[in-house]
Amino acid sequence: MSSADPRVKLLWAVLCTSGAVLFTKPGWMLGLTLFTAGGALLFGADLAAAGRRLKKFLPVLLMIAAVQVVFVRTGEPLVVSRGTVLVSREGLWRGLAAALRLIVIFCTGAVMVQEDSRRVINALAQMGIPYVFCFSLFTALRFLPLFIEAFGQALTALQLRGVDLRRVPWRQKLHLYNALLIPVLTEALCSVEKMAAAMEARGFGALPRRTIYRPAAMIGLDWVAAFVLLTLGLISVRIYFTP
Amino acid sequence: MTAIALYDVVFRYPRGGFALKCPFLELPAGEVTLIAGPNGSGKTTLSKLMCGILRPQQGRISVFGSGIEGLSLGEIGRRVGYLFQNPSRQLFAATVWQEMLFVPEVLGEDPGPLEARAEALLARFGLTELKDRRVPTLSRGEKQRLAICTMLMGGAEFFILDEPTAGLDRPNRAELYRLIDELLAQGKGAAVITHSREAAARWACRQVLLEEGRVVA
Numbered sequence A: 001m002s003s004a005d006p007r008v009k010l011l012w013a014v015l016c017t018s019g020a021v022l023f024t025k026p027g028w029m030l031g032l033t034l035f036t037a038g039g040a041l042l043f044g045a046d047l048a049a050a051g052r053r054l055k056k057f058l059p060v061l062l063m064i065a066a067v068q069v070v071f072v073r074t075g076e077p078l079v080v081s082r083g084t085v086l087v088s089r090e091g092l093w094r095g096l097a098a099a100l101r102l103i104v105i106f107c108t109g110a111v112m113v114q115e116d117s118r119r120v121i122n123a124l125a126q127m128g129i130p131y132v133f134c135f136s137l138f139t140a141l142r143f144l145p146l147f148i149e150a151f152g153q154a155l156t157a158l159q160l161r162g163v164d165l166r167r168v169p170w171r172q173k174l175h176l177y178n179a180l181l182i183p184v185l186t187e188a189l190c191s192v193e194k195m196a197a198a199m200e201a202r203g204f205g206a207l208p209r210r211t212i213y214r215p216a217a218m219i220g221l222d223w224v225a226a227f228v229l230l231t232l233g234l235i236s237v238r239i240y241f242t243p
Numbered sequence B: 001m002t003a004i005a006l007y008d009v010v011f012r013y014p015r016g017g018f019a020l021k022c023p024f025l026e027l028p029a030g031e032v033t034l035i036a037g038p039n040g041s042g043k044t045t046l047s048k049l050m051c052g053i054l055r056p057q058q059g060r061i062s063v064f065g066s067g068i069e070g071l072s073l074g075e076i077g078r079r080v081g082y083l084f085q086n087p088s089r090q091l092f093a094a095t096v097w098q099e100m101l102f103v104p105e106v107l108g109e110d111p112g113p114l115e116a117r118a119e120a121l122l123a124r125f126g127l128t129e130l131k132d133r134r135v136p137t138l139s140r141g142e143k144q145r146l147a148i149c150t151m152l153m154g155g156a157e158f159f160i161l162d163e164p165t166a167g168l169d170r171p172n173r174a175e176l177y178r179l180i181d182e183l184l185a186q187g188k189g190a191a192v193i194t195h196s197r198e199a200a201a202r203w204a205c206r207q208v209l210l211e212e213g214r215v216v217a
Helices: A006-022 A026-042 A047-056 A058-071 A089-114 A117-126 A131-160 A170-201 A220-241 B043-050 B073-077 B096-100 B102-106 B112-124 B140-153 B170-185 B197-203
Strands: A077-081 A084-088 B002-012 B019-028 B032-036 B058-063 B080-083 B158-162 B189-193 B206-211
Touching: A006 A026, A006 A089, A006 A117, A006 A220, A026 A047, A026 A089, A047 A058, A047 A089, A058 A084, A058 A089, A077 A089, A084 A089, A117 A131, A131 A170, A131 B073, A131 B080, A170 B102, B002 B043, B019 B043, B019 B189, B032 B043, B032 B197, B043 B058, B043 B080, B043 B158, B043 B189, B073 B080, B080 B140, B096 B102, B096 B112, B096 B140, B102 B140, B112 B140, B140 B170, B170 B189, B170 B197
Parallel strands: B032 B189, B032 B206, B080 B158, B158 B189
Antiparallel strands: A077 A084, B002 B019, B002 B058
16 A cells, blocks of 8 residues: 555545544544554554654653643542642543644654655645645655754754753743744745745746646545545544534 | 863764774864865764764763763863854854854843953954844855854854865955964864865864774874
């Protein structure tokens, strides 16, 4: 299934991420996470690489989960200290759900990252979405690693100017991160300007109509997969929201 | 006095491939040392090791006599400045003047006592007239000078300049050399990563030659 039409993969990604937003019941969320991970494997995603990327975000993931655990006090109390509920079943579940949501996003991301952007752009353009919009979106995504690198370098440069981040007060830290975005945004704008000029020099948008050398074509298996996914999605929503 | 010393240093990038080995290297304070070598020979890796951005898997690196193992980047940065290939990435404030006083402001300190020092540095490096200019509108050479000034504000005594001549024309290169001369005149030292023979001829200084991750001369 790794060579499936990009529209099938997009449909799967949209369904999984929408489910992650809609579902709040524990069993459903767990089921959705397993379904997403299975789909990612089926679509040939490199989950080991995604796992390595996820490792970097582990502190953020744990923090989001911890915030939910600490601040949601409703539901059956699990840990109580001097009459105060520290951890409740609802809080614990919401924390877990937040973490599972991020895993779903990472799994779908792992599939889409491997997909050839040219194929996705062409497929979306064939569906009637304006080519310029699709192209800009995927180009912006390709720039993300560069921005992450630029931000990391700015952070390093700041520390090399004698700023020990651990000692910066929280209020100042917010101001600091704002300031760090300045070189990154400046660079982004410069890159965009250069790229736009380079593209125009190569004739981008010179003609009102585009031709596609290799149009995307859904084969039988793609149609079956799309039908199964849509049916599964609709049935799940129906069952989930039926009282 | 030795500014930076590397002993039996081995560094490998986590995803494998490139490795840098440096059995022994000492960079004297108050002098210019040129670091040269072909593309991919490990010049930038070596420079990042020297100021603690990268940490070696084996060996020891010391900055002005202190091992960097226990030092944070902030602590190293108070003595060693690093000029990135792209100086735009190390300038954060809106104007030149705000940039000079950026660190005390971030730390919530009163920048007042440092203003005289900032004025003096701007004058010394020919930036006084640009004091109110917006940083993004500066030329690359001006950004380099400003970045060096901000490091001097922090008290840096030794500077690592990562390919500062790349993409500069002759007048701008001459301006950069004057900047390094100015640092030397202030008793500071520098390690300059460069392909430029012009730079080697100018200072007739010590050169470190790298090839495939090894110091060969």
